[in-house]
Amino acid sequence: MTLQTKLVDLAIKFGFLLLMAGLIVFFSISAAGFLSPHSAVFVFQSVAITGILALGVTATLVVGGFDLSIGAVATSALMLSAYVMVVWELNAGVAIALCLLMGAGVGLINGLLIVKARVPDLLATLGMMFLLIGLQRIPTEGRSISTGMTLPDGSVARGSFSEFFLMLGRHRIDFFIERLIPLSVVFLLVVALLVWLFLELTRHGRLMYAIGSNAQAAHLAGVKVDRYKVVAYMISGTLASFGGILLAARLGRGDVASGTNLLLDSVAAALIGFAVLGAGKPNAFGTAIGALFVGVLLQGMTMMNAPYYTQDFIKGAVLVVALVFTFALSGRGSRGH
Amino acid sequence: MMRNALEIRGLGKAFGTNSVLRGIDLDLPAGQVTVLMGANGAGKSTLVKIMCGVQGADCGSMRLADEAYAPDSPHAALKAGVVTVHQSINDGVVTDLDVASNLMLDRIASQGGLFLRTSRLRREAQAIAAAVGLSVPMRMPVAQLSLADRQLVAIARALSHDPRVLILDEPTSSLSEAEARRLFDLIETLRARGVAILYISHRMSDIRRLADRILSMRDGVISERFESKPLDYSGAVRAMLGHEMTEVDIDIPAPGASVLAASALKLRADARPFDLTCRLNEVVAVVGLVGSGKAQLANVLFGLDAPVSGRMTLDGAAYTPRNPADAIARGVFMAARDRRTNAVIPDFDITRNLTLPFLRRHSGSGQAVRRSSERKLALRMIAEMGVKCQSHTDNILSLSGGNQQKVMVGRWMAEEARLLILDEPFQGVDIQARRDIGARIRDGSPNRATLVLVTELDEALEVADRILVISEGSIVSEHRNESIDVAAIMAEVADSPALAGNERQLT
Numbered sequence: 021m022t023l024q025t026k027l028v029d030l031a032i033k034f035g036f037l038l039l040m041a042g043l044i045v046f047f048s049i050s051a052a053g054f055l056s057p058h059s060a061v062f063v064f065q066s067v068a069i070t071g072i073l074a075l076g077v078t079a080t081l082v083v084g085g086f087d088l089s090i091g092a093v094a095t096s097a098l099m100l101s102a103y104v105m106v107v108w109e110l111n112a113g114v115a116i117a118l119c120l121l122m123g124a125g126v127g128l129i130n131g132l133l134i135v136k137a138r139v140p141d142l143l144a145t146l147g148m149m150f151l152l153i154g155l156q157r158i159p160t161e162g163r164s165i166s167t168g169m170t171l172p173d174g175s176v177a178r179g180s181f182s183e184f185f186l187m188l189g190r191h192r193i194d195f196f197i198e199r200l201i202p203l204s205v206v207f208l209l210v211v212a213l214l215v216w217l218f219l220e221l222t223r224h225g226r227l228m229y230a231i232g233s234n235a236q237a238a239h240l241a242g243v244k245v246d247r248y249k250v251v252a253y254m255i256s257g258t259l260a261s262f263g264g265i266l267l268a269a270r271l272g273r274g275d276v277a278s279g280t281n282l283l284l285d286s287v288a289a290a291l292i293g294f295a296v297l298g299a300g301k302p303n304a305f306g307t308a309i310g311a312l313f314v315g316v317l318l319q320g321m322t323m324m325n326a327p328y329y330t331q332d333f334i335k336g337a338v339l340v341v342a343l344v345f346t347f348a349l350s351g352r353g354s355r356g357h
Numbered sequence: 358m359m360r361n362a363l364e365i366r367g368l369g370k371a372f373g374t375n376s377v378l379r380g381i382d383l384d385l386p387a388g389q390v391t392v393l394m395g396a397n398g399a400g401k402s403t404l405v406k407i408m409c410g411v412q413g414a415d416c417g418s419m420r421l422a423d424e425a426y427a428p429d430s431p432h433a434a435l436k437a438g439v440v441t442v443h444q445s446i447n448d449g450v451v452t453d454l455d456v457a458s459n460l461m462l463d464r465i466a467s468q469g470g471l472f473l474r475t476s477r478l479r480r481e482a483q484a485i486a487a488a489v490g491l492s493v494p495m496r497m498p499v500a501q502l503s504l505a506d507r508q509l510v511a512i513a514r515a516l517s518h519d520p521r522v523l524i525l526d527e528p529t530s531s532l533s534e535a536e537a538r539r540l541f542d543l544i545e546t547l548r549a550r551g552v553a554i555l556y557i558s559h560r561m562s563d564i565r566r567l568a569d570r571i572l573s574m575r576d577g578v579i580s581e582r583f584e585s586k587p588l589d590y591s592g593a594v595r596a597m598l599g600h601e602m603t604e605v606d607i608d609i610p611a612p613g614a615s616v617l618a619a620s621a622l623k624l625r626a627d628a629r630p631f632d633l634t635c636r637l638n639e640v641v642a643v644v645g646l647v648g649s650g651k652a653q654l655a656n657v658l659f660g661l662d663a664p665v666s667g668r669m670t671l672d673g674a675a676y677t678p679r680n681p682a683d684a685i686a687r688g689v690f691m692a693a694r695d696r697r698t699n700a701v702i703p704d705f706d707i708t709r710n711l712t713l714p715f716l717r718r719h720s721g722s723g724q725a726v727r728r729s730s731e732r733k734l735a736l737r738m739i740a741e742m743g744v745k746c747q748s749h750t751d752n753i754l755s756l757s758g759g760n761q762q763k764v765m766v767g768r769w770m771a772e773e774a775r776l777l778i779l780d781e782p783f784q785g786v787d788i789q790a791r792r793d794i795g796a797r798i799r800d801g802s803p804n805r806a807t808l809v810l811v812t813e814l815d816e817a818l819e820v821a822d823r824i825l826v827i828s829e830g831s832i833v834s835e836h837r838n839e840s841i842d843v844a845a846i847m848a849e850v851a852d853s854p855a856l857a858g859n860e861r862q863l864t
Binding site: 217221222223224226227229230232233234236237238239240242243244301 | 698
């Protein structure tokens with residue numbers, strides 16, 4: 021092995037982690053207060069929701085698919101939970117259950133469109149995204165949902181977000197420092213751990229990777245390919261709706277304008293995950309690191325007073341660099357063809 | 358003596374350590390139809406790819422009309438006057454475009470200018486179509502044409518270049534008889550015009566009709582030439598399928614109870630129904646050419662397709678698998694052909710490729726995969742199959758073709774099968790791996806029925822107790838593998854025009 025190939029190997033394996041370490045050092049030096057516990061908490065909090073969505077996308081990437089509807093599912097869950105509690109005046113438990121059901125249902129429809137109707141995955145989920153963005157605005161004629169709003173039929177919404185529901189998004193757990201760790205971060209860690217366990221250690225995860233690598237061969241080995249694909253989209257939809265619930269709990273109202281960045285951020289996190297430790301394939305650990313990376317980047321730029329309109333550009337640029345790490349350097353661009 | 362339009366000398370090509378072409382000498386005289394015959398894996402398609410500029414040769418030379426010819430792209434070949442009509446018809450046409458655009462595609466692709474002059478385009482296309490007797494509306498999308506018309510479009514497009522050499526790669530494999538006749542007339546016209554034609558096929562009816570000379574290709578060389586009339590057709594078939602005295606001695610054991618019994622099985626609407634029995638302690642080989650119905654038989658047995666009619670029983674109970682999972686649950690396993698497409702999981706290592714079909718066996722009640730159990734199986738199968746590798750965690754693609762194939766066969770030998778189907782198990786493997794795999798197929802047979810599907814009779818003679826010949830979608834004869842009349846079987850295998858319809862892809 022020549023020195024050059026050794027270096028390339030190292031770059032593939034640790035390049036991305038080095039890049040992230042460098043970024044943290046850079047922000048620590050140039051932005052005062054970046055290294056404080058509270059700044060870290062802020063990073064984690066911003067990462068929680070994108071991370072949960074990104075873990076869902078990861079499940080679809082593993083079976084060789086892609087789910088573009090996650091952002092729209094999340095904002096639909098945001099609007100649905102607000103509608104259930106504020107307009108229908110039902111309790112938080114019902115709201116959460118309906119949101120999760122909605123997410124799983126959308127995932128089921130996505131999956132059936134893809135495996136039964138043979139619609140290409142990108143198109144099916146893109147179509148579903150537009151459908152949901154429109155649908156979530158119909159019941160309120162495009163307005164945000166909050167207590168005391170006037171409904172299209174002239175009545176006034178009297179319900180409100182329950183304390184329990186708001187706690188999901190706002191509560192912080194004492195950890196050395198009082199009120200340090202947001203509850204949503206705990207949810208992220210639990211979800212990440214569960215998805216990792218499922219994909220890496222169980223039979224089902226293994227078969228899903230086999231499908232993503234060669235679906236035809238998996239089918240001929242007796243794997244129920246269609247069923248696993250549908251399940252992957254249902255996981256994605258359910259996790260996206262869970263992310264939407266956390267977003268609603270943090271905001272405390274059904275805001276039609278929020279959540280626009282969710283799709284880009286979480287897809288970026290999942291794709292950056294390909295590059296972490298040179299995995300070259302979708303994986304839960306990489307996705308979690310990818311989400312953290314996006315969070316660090318945004319927090320650092322915010323603290324350096326970078327204008328908000330440069331953030332998407334920088335995210336996009338980082339994503340492209342990460343993809344180069346994954347595909348060009350390792351020469352494993354064969355996936356998905 | 359005819360002038361040679363194309364002369365090939367000493368052409369060689371290897372992929373890694375696998376030599377596909379080993380010194381090809383080939384002349385194509387102008388105004389003659391040269392038929393090239395060769396079984397799967399003989400190197401025909403690689404030869405065609407080099408002739409039409411898709412791949413480069415490692416060594417050797419080509420001369421086209423006495424000038425050095427070494428096309429570096431299909432376009433260069435086309436410009437030099439070597440045109441190719443490929444076997445897979447949809448490779449030759451762009452289905453989303455209309456007929457006129459397809460016919461003029463090379464012109465559109467190579468010409469400058471931003472806008473297409475559509476009316477002129479259509480006029481010129483009409484003239485090209487008329488030359489081959491193609492009468493379809495120029496504006497019709499190619500996707501709406503029949504296969505035969507699509508092929509005529511591809512041929513017409515090729516001919517618009519005034520070819521000096523025309524290569525036809527199994528052009529009749531998806532044509533009806535009437536459509537094929539139309540093609541033959543066209544070929545005869547071109548021959549009279551002085552075009553050198555290389556016609557690749559193993560359909561005897563085509564060959565009888567067209568051939569001026571026949572070349573047999575085998576293991577990367579032109580093994581025999583038949584040039585004096587009357588042509589020795591059966592000699593050509595023998596040279597193609599080849600038969601060296603097999604080094605493997607088969608002791609035919611007494612077969613046990615019947616495992617799979619199929620009665621009045623009909624694979625295609627127009628095929629004759631047949632019966633098939635596979636017994637314990639018996640290796641049955643089914644020999645047939647591409648298009649003979651071998652693939653349909655495999656699909657039906659493994660639950661990928663339903664038969665047109667007939668019934669099957671497995672161990673006495675009705676057997677109607679609806680998908681591979683059903684078949685596997687009943688103990689019918691199949692190592693599929695074309696391992697790269699149908700078997701290899703490229704992202705997985707050897708161990709994970711081996712454990713794929715029976716992963717449940719290696720996972721506990723919590724569905725977690727037990728690595729130690731996987732590793733034990735992998736080490737056992739690597740030893741049993743004789744897979745040459747550094748470790749059981751090597752990536753599958755780092756292995757040679759023969760070793761990859763051992764893993765793919767080993768995958769299905771890890772569990773006791775009732776019926777093990779091996780579809781082209783010797784495809785793309787070297788001679789040593791072929792012997793090893795053949796020995797494993799015979800070793801394991803006492804506890805199961807084994808069915809091997811092959812194109813080459815040699816391979817059947819090496820592994821089988823009983824050899825069945827399949828042709829036109831039906832089993833036509835049965836032979837016990839002892840003091841066999843090889844020539845007679847070869848005649849049965851080859852003397853049957855493969856029916857219309859490409860070998861169906863596994864889906």
